[in-house]
Each structure stands twice: as structure tokens, then as C-alpha cells.
Amino acid sequence: MRYYVVRIGSNAVNQSMSNEMVVGSIRTTAALRPARNRARALKAIDAWQKINTEVTVYGNQHLTVRPVSLYTPNEQAVIEELIAGAAELEF
16 A cells, blocks of 8 residues: 655745645555554654655654545646655555
């Protein structure tokens, strides 16, 4: 299952226009129930941050994951263009 990594919280330096922004993706390879996959993806955020060092998270921000399926195909297309340079973590 694939998840988008979402930065929550606005900051004038890196995200002043929106309270949330997709900054990357994580793919789970285990065939687990969705709730367990999401828990695994949440645990993988630290590892994802280590390979995507250009993503800054300030004190009033945090990262979370959201299933790609929550986004429409049009939203996914736009997001994929925005995160094209970010490394996808697979675990």
C-alpha cells in the first residue's frame, strides 16, 4: 500500500499558504491489514526524513501519512509532479 507523507502546520518559511502539504511517499510491501500498514508507515517517517533531508519540519509542524487512495486521480497527478524529486521509502 502506498502513502503520501504530509507535513501538517503552516510556517512562513516553508508552507505559508496551506496548513498541510504532501512532501513525499512511503510504500509498504507487507500484505497487512490497512490499519497495520498505516502504523508501519507512521513508524517509517523518521527513516523517510533521513533520506529526504531537503524537507524541513519546524517546531509548529509535524509529518503524518495518508493513503494515496484518499486523493482523487487528478489530485494524485498534481502531487506526483510536486514530489517527483523526493525519494520514496519502501519497507
